[in-house]
Amino acid sequence: MLTSQGEDFPRWYQDVLNKAELADNGPVRGTMVIRPYAYALWEHMQAAVDARIKAAGAENVYLPLLIPQSYLEREAEHVEGFSPELAVVTHAGGKDLTEPAVVRPTSETVFGELMAKWVQSHRDLPMRLNQWANVVRWEMRPRIFLRTSEFLWQEGHTAHATSDEAGAFARRIHLDVYRDFLENMLAIPVLVGVKTERERFAGAVTTMTCEAMMGDGKALQMATSHELGQNFARAFDINYTDASGRSRACWTTSWGSSTRMIGGLIMAHGDDQGLRLPPRIAPVQVVVIAVKDDDPTVTAASTLADSLAAAGIRARLDARTDQGFGRRTTEWELKGVPLRLEIGPRDLERGECTLVRRDTKQKFSVGAESVVATIRELLDAIHTEMFTAARDRLGRRTTDATTSAGALDASATGFVRIPWNVLGEHGERQLNARGVTVRCLQASDGGLPDVETPSEELMAIVGRSY
């Protein structure tokens, strides 16, 4: 049914998108249609990220889609990075515009202009804003969820009175929002680290990243957070008057995550049967399947689905008994529903039902009276075991290298750890020429380095990436 991962991983990915009814290509090249099942997944992801962003003290805003072209010229580095990707509105309201308007590739410049206006005194700080929106960056080699000409994302922008405060806030977002979400909701272990100068976001002083390993051993950047020093504030005149009446430039941060995480979720956990969704984010946690078309079976399945829903479990009833049982279980496997609860006439006689785990395919018989409690425990266990399995794979497929050449070889199958002072910028350029990048630099204990980490203690994580 699906191309196997071993045979052709990119084709397997495309097959999953189609057959699990996740997404289609849009009519304009490079755009995508997010279908109900994948959109429900995104809604759960968005809610979980949003709650963490709000807990960190940021508030949501909505800024306009269209940006005057002149705004993008304000920050030279900025326009250089984006101009080949821009979509430009030249005609509107029945006539040509005197100034073309760009469809936002990010709202960064508008945040800059507005924060310059909204920040006046030290009392206005910290200013912590976030936006959920669509952005457009023209893609020559689109791949759904990973690189599309339009995608959905959140971008946060904050202004602070001191460098320390900005740094601490960016780290908080990176660890307590992104890493926590990726590990504790998506069950994807991530490497947190900083980008090298070559990979750093234009204008950033530090770019932090969460790097995940996909099923084929390649890396996917799942989220990034930037400390912008005073660069951004200087470009946009984001100044505040301190307690003594002196005007000072703010210290700013920005940070983002996008629908690309859906692609990461598919590729990190999927197997040859399709998606495997971690329970905390799955739109349907348990599908209750009425095996046969007799009334008592369908009634029992329906009652069970209701009692699961009443217990706060996201359950769906599948009573499509006009379709073959095998076909239905294959479909729910494809859609990655963590638990399948099957009820047939024989189960009913015995006062039991059958539970099947999607992640391990294990089957259990459970007495009707303990179904809810068992499911709760299993959903927790599945999360933990999926996370552990992904972490074990990450460990297994990460090797140590002591030379650039060794790093290049080893990157064919996974990640490579190599001391940054061994690799260096020269080695990085050599790897880049072969399609391999430094995903991040970590402290020697695998943690996020800080300004005080000596460069000779940095480890580079090297890999091929999406």
Next chain:
Amino acid sequence: MLTSQGEDFPRWYQDVLNKAELADNGPVRGTMVIRPYAYALWEHMQAAVDARIKAAGAENVYLPLLIPQSYLEREAEHVEGFSPELAVVTHAGGKDLTEPAVVRPTSETVFGELMAKWVQSHRDLPMRLNQWANVVRWEMRPRIFLRTSEFLWQEGHTAHATSDEAGAFARRIHLDVYRDFLENMLAIPVLVGVKTERERFAGAVTTMTCEAMMGDGKALQMATSHELGQNFARAFDINYTDASGRSRACWTTSWGSSTRMIGGLIMAHGDDQGLRLPPRIAPVQVVVIAVKDDDPTVTAASTLADSLAAAGIRARLDARTDQGFGRRTTEWELKGVPLRLEIGPRDLERGECTLVRRDTKQKFSVGAESVVATIRELLDAIHTEMFTAARDRLGRRTTDATTSAGALDASATGFVRIPWNVLGEHGERQLNARGVTVRCLQASDGGLPDVETPSEELMAIVGRSY
């Protein structure tokens, strides 16, 4: 501080937008920046509408922002209605596009194309889809939230096997989603009715509307729902194979609501001191104000705010004791927070605090032990009383007329009810020429007419509108 409503209602509206920090103009003419407080309001509105849409059985999707220009030419009536409003991307990815792409004014045509593909058999029906997204319609006379070149909205599109089912579903959305939300969450009584042929959506067989009365007696359309018969399905080839194997055109509906509802909320409930937010939708339901800067007061206020939050009440602490008390209460009045809870040293001594209602400005002393229960009751009472007050105003400012000339005169101060067979299409055109429109047609009992309502029993509701 604010222009009074009586002096200049549109200027009062603009003042509220600025001073309550709700929204700003965007840099491209006609666009808007939704600031945190208004966006929080929108998030609560969106969550409440979305929950109702899902309860009606619809699923969310996301379709691309950019639409090939040729798509809009498919439905002749459609393009005629929209073309002067379109924003067109002619340049992207560093070069001119071979086919220009339109920034969606709605996703209707893309829904049409996709539903034609996704609907095959009667088993695929009903197909009930909804999208939350931004849309762009160039505005020559923009007014924030009411008419902006970009706005946020939801649009639902459904396909059904029969006319009856489509009709019933559209009515369900109109009454159980929109009317229920507007009345039970926003505390805004609405007139539900159908549009005249002249006001009907292009291509619709029936357009239902929820019309609300603003503080100045003018009408604002808050949401609309359309039965499209088979017109839309025929234009887009949305066909299904019935149980006997015959191909049939579907019956479709569409329905939408937008950030315009924020404007309606401001104008329906606001007064000369600013916003008045109904409690169920207010981002902050209770603000707890520490009156003085002494430790016991601030501690007591903070503890109280925490205990309200723990009780599921949206409470915020205002401990900005470096700012004057009067200034702070004025600000919370301006922001329309339903209840103010004031704690000063004297209150503490007495084991009391002071509650002030925003809607009526009534003050109460409440013993500390019963604060949570009292607030719960008050929030319910405020909702009911705000709704009742708005309904009374609607009744008071709706007059009956027996001639077109009488209807025109009476429409200067509010709504007018006149039999449709007295007014007729000729009378409607005369009113239109004077800036007055038929807002909707109702059954004689004030209900939503159906296909069986005889036209001589229809009452026209006439008014000036935004």
